[in-house]
Amino acid sequence: MNKLLLREKLLEFFQEDLGFGDRTSQWMFSNERSKATFVAKESGVFSGEMVLQEGYKLLQEDIKWTLLKRDGDALEVGDVIAEVTGPTTDILSTERVLLNLVQRMSGIATLTAKAVEQLVDSPTNVCDTRKTTPGLRMLEKHAVTCGGGRNHRLRLDDAVMIKDNHIAQCGSISAAVQRIKERAGHMMKIEVEAESLEAVKEAVEAGADVIMFDNSSVEEATEWRKVVPSHIVTEVSGGITLETLAEYGKTGVDFISIGALTHSAKALDISLDIVEED
Secondary structure, X not given: OOHHHHHHHXXXXXXXXXXXXXXXXXXXXOOOEEXXXXXXXXXXXXXXXXXXXXXXXXXOOOOEEEEOOOOOOEEOOOOEEEEEEEEHHHHHHOHHHHHHHHHHHHHHHHXXXXXXXXXXOOOOEEEOOOOOOOOOHHHHHHHHHHOOOEOOOOOOOOOEEEOHHHHHHHOOHHHHHHHHHOOOOOOOOEEEEEOOHHHHHHHHHHOOOEEEEEXXXXXXXXXXXXXXXXXXXXXXXXXXXXXXXXXXXXXXXXXXXXXXHHHOOOOOOEEEEEEOOO
């Protein structure tokens, strides 16, 4: 994860929440100090250690923190994730932003881990999509990796992905791929979205590097995979759930991309509790 970009994001988030200052904490406390702990209220997978580290680094040097869990660690109810000591106003003023991010990321990591578990007996990998929250993509995609998943392209400039609307505008898969090949460098991968066996065959002939079987059934994905040479990466996507994941893992595709990992993950319940100092 890009630390400089993360700091910029955290500054933006803190400024959005703080405004001209936390009236409640500032008017109640002056020089008081506190110790607080981040505690898991439900089981799952933790993600967000860098958020806590960089978040507290942005505050005054007088605040100290200790991480007891690392990204990808399993959490049980009652586990202490981190401890922080310092000015009470700083701890309370930054509580909501840090909790929101860590809860969101841990929820994504937890859901991803459940998906990965469904494919434990398959060589197929789980990956995310670009269906992320604007402004949080870096964090959400990092959370997917904490749960054992892989990242699909990070941004539009990361790789070429020819979808149905591109194909419709160009007239055919072959024409679309040819246009890209005339301009793309040798390091740029080209993925083609295919919705039928005929489209898969056309993508193979056109020289695609990756072929996505879009909204295919398990039976269709199994058959379509047979006509794709081994040097071309295959992916299936669209409407796949935790309940159907294992069956899709038997199709022989290399990747299964699931938008729900980021757009539908439930935040993991984590709290920040003020405690007595030892």
